[in-house]
Amino acid sequence: MSSQASHPEAGPVPPPKWQRRKEERPSEILAAAAETFVEHGYAATKLDEVARRAGVTKGTLYIYFEGKEALFKAVVRENIVPLLLSAEQSLGDEGAPADQLLRDLMYNWWRGMNAAHLGGIPKLVMSESANFPELAQIWFDEVVVRGRELFGQVLRRGIARGTFRPVDVDLAVRVFLAPVLMAAIWKHSMVACEKDGFPVEDYLRISLDILLRGLQVPAAAGTEKRDA
Amino acid sequence: MSSQASHPEAGPVPPPKWQRRKEERPSEILAAAAETFVEHGYAATKLDEVARRAGVTKGTLYIYFEGKEALFKAVVRENIVPLLLSAEQSLGDEGAPADQLLRDLMYNWWRGMNAAHLGGIPKLVMSESANFPELAQIWFDEVVVRGRELFGQVLRRGIARGTFRPVDVDLAVRVFLAPVLMAAIWKHSMVACEKDGFPVEDYLRISLDILLRGLQVPAAAGTEKRDA
Amino acid sequence: MSSQASHPEAGPVPPPKWQRRKEERPSEILAAAAETFVEHGYAATKLDEVARRAGVTKGTLYIYFEGKEALFKAVVRENIVPLLLSAEQSLGDEGAPADQLLRDLMYNWWRGMNAAHLGGIPKLVMSESANFPELAQIWFDEVVVRGRELFGQVLRRGIARGTFRPVDVDLAVRVFLAPVLMAAIWKHSMVACEKDGFPVEDYLRISLDILLRGLQVPAAAGTEKRDA
């Protein structure tokens, strides 16, 4: 009775070589799922493809996630906090000039998003917003609203310090948020259509160039100004 | 009530089960399909719903379109030309100052898109770009490229006349195109998340306000001028 | 009450130019249907194709036939009697030698079947026998059984007269019926596969040649004879 094949504890614990993967599995699956959902959208994504990209089989997905919808929601939810964090960490030295802060915010956020493969989430959420409104709401509250606050703080400070001319901050933040969102969406949709690629960093640079100039206070001497 | 054979008025005339509307059907179906595709995306759209919205049965769709994919492509293709036309017609008096032309272009395009329910197409195409790359390419070539040309002309003229400071026009057009696209996408995705709605026209106004200021020639020597 | 538009007898009877077709329609439709059913089988036949071949529209079929199944049954039923008649008329002079009668029967039946486009019916009935058993039964009773009787009479007479050696007539008739059926089936199925076509008449000739020799009385004492 002792020397049976099915004796789990018969010998010393076998080296859990593959077990190490157990902990990584969920995040590997999430990453594969994120890619696939971003590429094809929720309904067009086949779990077979997700599984293949994650290097497992379909059945395994169900060990870690309740189903397709749960997986989708996890993809979005797991990426919301990082997306915001990435933004918040993009702020440079808070003592720096407001225009510099805005530059940092936009540039670094973009770079952070890309480094962490977070860029597809905005496109995904917008594409599926009608099918998953509560998810869209979460994303909106966590990322958009707080992104707006972030930009708003900088704008307000800049205005207070005289770096920027006074503008309706609530609206202006949308103007500054747009290029980053646009870049993220574009990179995950139309970029294949551009013959020469889309020079995102150049696009952000010139956006900032124009936008920041547009916020400059009119030349004090009263000679220059148009709006009044 | 008298002695009529076969009582024509015995009861209320039962409504005919269906009507023959050969002429109107295709566009009715196309409209219903556009709505549904924009709302749910290609894969999540059920032809049952399209049919219901169009007031017909599923089978009828197949009289006018070869299948789901053909219907989808028709929706996109049919709206590409109007989308561009709407842009081209947005240009005001070509003799007007360049900044005024830019304003007209952006505002009127947006209004034209909305009046003709064309606004959902950009979002749809971007969402499905990976699933229908050739469609994305067509849209890109017809709408984006030519939209860029449109903005480019105005920018170039403004620079030539000294209204705008010199900028890299190829990049700058993207900056001006972005707010319109952004508005279209937003309206068909996140708008439901905004507690107070999204004030698109205000957004476009302030975008223009900031962007146009950002293009002004620096007040270097008081030489600022507007083109005639 | 007198001058109403819906007055069938208002004027002189209009020249029934197209009406002439009314009488021909059913048989035109039947012919078109026969062709199509033979070619594709019952289930694979589309009424659209039948209508097209008959030069009418689908709706018209329903004026003359209750539906697809009724049309199919009509096709078979309408051709059963001619098929048998064609066989019975194939018999030459009843006083002729039995072997000559068998030749006439086989050849002429085949030719008659083809002249009247009846040849596809056997293949059709056999193909659909499991789907329309009662039809198969009718065909069997009317054509096969009576065809067997026809061959049986000739065989029996030939045996009685010493033209043929004694054989089990009930079985032998099947042997003589087979080549005609085979030819009919082959012509409507495998003929397209034969590089050089299928020489049906040659096939029937050699079949008869072999079969009739096979029925000859053994050369008992060199007394071989043909019946008067």
Add this chain to the structure above:
Amino acid sequence: MSSQASHPEAGPVPPPKWQRRKEERPSEILAAAAETFVEHGYAATKLDEVARRAGVTKGTLYIYFEGKEALFKAVVRENIVPLLLSAEQSLGDEGAPADQLLRDLMYNWWRGMNAAHLGGIPKLVMSESANFPELAQIWFDEVVVRGRELFGQVLRRGIARGTFRPVDVDLAVRVFLAPVLMAAIWKHSMVACEKDGFPVEDYLRISLDILLRGLQVPAAAGTEKRDA
């Protein structure tokens, strides 16, 4: 009723919902499909019925076959080689007299076809020849042409040895092939119509009896002989 937690033996073990039979499935499905296609034809066959006969659900069919058409083609293709093999193995001792070889060929082929349930394929192929011409061609080339060669060899040898009188072998083979095909077709079509069944073996026997006599050399000078 005692104090067991989670009653392992509370009731009879429920039968498992399904079993894993990766190896057997394809041939089980193929067999079920062959039956059904033979019975109803391609178009009238419902995959539901095939699945039911195979003891699986519809979806399972698609694990092993791409779709209805692929299944159909597999049915035919898988049976072509056996059909021919069955014929080739029907030849008895090659040294035997030619007439004996012909008997063996016909009888044994018929029996082999039946034992392996191959008999329905000829009927199926002929019924669907217009809908699947390339399949008909394959069947023709593999079975008919090579079957003709088989009969042709025997006939030629018999003629060479003086067992058979000289005949046009290319035509005569068709005469000998016909009874087997006829039997196969009949058994899968009209047999239900025959009140007393169709005595196929008797039919083949008398066919052979007549045909072989019909090939005997005329008793011209009493030289009739059988080859050794």
Add this chain to the structure above:
DNA sequence: AATGAATGAGACTTCATTCAT
């Protein structure tokens, strides 16, 4: 824990049939 064969609900699509014109 992992697999992947099997399931079954649900989608797309076809086409016989109906009926307004």
Add this chain to the structure above:
DNA sequence: TATGAATGAAGTCTCATTCAT
């Protein structure tokens, strides 16, 4: 009578989910 647009039942096929192994 003839048409053909519209219908809707029924079939094929897909794929998220389950579960025996």
